[in-house]
Amino acid sequence: xxxxxxxxxxxxxxxxxxxxxxxxxxxxxxxxxxxxxxxxxxxxxxxxxxxxxxxxxxxxxxxxxxxxxxxxxxxxxxxxxxxxxxxxxxxxxxxxxxxxxxxxxxxxx
Amino acid sequence: xxxxxxxxxxxxxxxxxxxxxxxxxxxxxxxxxxxxxxxxxxxxxxxxxxxxxxxxxxxxxxxxxxxxxxxxxxxxxxxxxxxxxxxxxxxxxxxxxxxxxxxxxxxxxxxxxxxxxxxxxxxxxxxxxxxxxxx
Numbered sequence: 001x002x003x004x005x006x007x008x009x010x011x012x013x014x015x016x017x018x019x020x021x022x023x024x025x026x027x028x029x030x031x032x033x034x035x036x037x038x039x040x041x042x043x044x045x046x047x048x049x050x051x052x053x054x055x056x057x058x059x060x061x062x063x064x065x066x067x068x069x070x071x072x073x074x075x076x077x078x079x080x081x082x083x084x085x086x087x088x089x090x091x092x093x094x095x096x097x098x099x100x101x102x103x104x105x106x107x108x109x
Numbered sequence: 110x111x112x113x114x115x116x117x118x119x120x121x122x123x124x125x126x127x128x129x130x131x132x133x134x135x136x137x138x139x140x141x142x143x144x145x146x147x148x149x150x151x152x153x154x155x156x157x158x159x160x161x162x163x164x165x166x167x168x169x170x171x172x173x174x175x176x177x178x179x180x181x182x183x184x185x186x187x188x189x190x191x192x193x194x195x196x197x198x199x200x201x202x203x204x205x206x207x208x209x210x211x212x213x214x215x216x217x218x219x220x221x222x223x224x225x226x227x228x229x230x231x232x233x234x235x236x237x238x239x240x241x242x243x244x
Contacts, residue, residue, distance in 0.1 A: 007239075009128060041127040071134070092131070096138045100113040100236045108241050 003034040003104045007095070010109060011042035012054060018046070021109045022055035026062045038095050039087075040069040044076060047083045060086025067094065114145040116235040118228060120243045122153030123182040128241050129157065133185050135239070140193045147231040148201045149223070152243070155203040157182040158216040183217050190219040202227050 006025050012018035021037075029035040037059060039047055046054040047068045060066055067090035068083060080089045099106055117136060121129050139146050150157060164179035166172060186201065193199025202223035208214050232238040 009131065040131055069131075092134045092138045093142070096115070096135060096142060096144065099115055099135075099239060100139075100144060102236070104237055106237055106239045108239060 001033055003036070003098075003101060004028050005098050005104050005106045006035070006037045007106065007108045008037060008039050008043035008046070009041040012046045013051075014042070018043075018109070019055065021107075022059055025059060025064055029062050029064050034065075036065040036067065036098060038067045038069070038090065038098070040072050040092075040095075042072075042076075044068045044072045044078060047073070047087045048078060049082060049084050051084075054084070056084045056087065060084065069095070112145060113143075114147065114235045115139050116147040116149065116228075116231040116238040118149045118151060118238070118240040119154035119157070120152045120241065122156045123159075123162070125153070126243070129154075129182065132241055133182075133189065136189055136199070137192070140189065140197050140199060143197050144236075145197045146193060146199045147235060148199070149204070149228040149231060150201065150207075151204045151228075152207050153211075155207045155211060155213050155216075158186050158201065158203060158220045159183060159213050160215045160217050187217050187219075190217070194219070200231070202231075 006021055008018060008021055010018050025035050025037055045051060046056050056066060066087050068087050070089050070091050098104060117132060119132050123129055136146050160183060162181040162183045164174055164181055166174045167177045190199055202221045205222045205224055
């Protein structure tokens with residue numbers, strides 16, 4: 001079983017191909033892989049509870065680990081309490097730990 | 110336990126994209142964890158290390174150079190090279206053809222010139238490779 005680490009840096013409301021990342025992540029999870037989505041930069045805008053049409057709730061339901069960079073959240077004035085269920089506030093330190101895990105495939109978008 | 114090594118490929122030029130800042134944060138965090146880091150700067154990313162970068166005042170706010178404390182990417186990379194000068198080791202390679210195209214050969218100390226073959230070698234010897242594209 002591989003571990004797929006998607007790093008989503010784009011605002012899903014500005015970049016329509018963010019949907020492709022979500023679909024790919026969900027499909028890999030469905031095939032029995034471990035999948036993590038790390039939201040960074042404008043990618044964290046999808047983490048807000050009020051973000052209508054966000055892929056986040058569907059991905060959380062699919063069992064994908066959802067992490068949001070604390071620095072990117074703070075830069076955009078998003079508090080942890082404003083994030084959707086399933087989102088875990090994280091950090092670049094944690095991202096590095098994931099990157100150097102064995103058998104991890106990292107995909108930046 | 111075997112030593113960890115992370116390779117990062119960068120393509121964005123400085124002062125254009127938040128991805129450059131994120132990349133520098135990742136490199137810094139990895140070095141502070143004792144992880145060796147290789148950087149292959151491609152395309153516009155070769156300008157991150159240009160020596161001629163200079164901080165500037167902000168005429169809109171009326172602040173001086175000193176008050177503004179404008180951060181330059183060359184200063185960020187210099188501090189990372191200092192952090193990664195031995196163990197862990199930061200190896201920073203600028204793509205030579207990209208440098209020549211841009212006339213960006215006057216760079217800070219500690220940076221090397223290389224090519225895509227170096228990137229392949231870096232990737233093969235690394236625990237993982239992260240490619241941060243422009244688009």
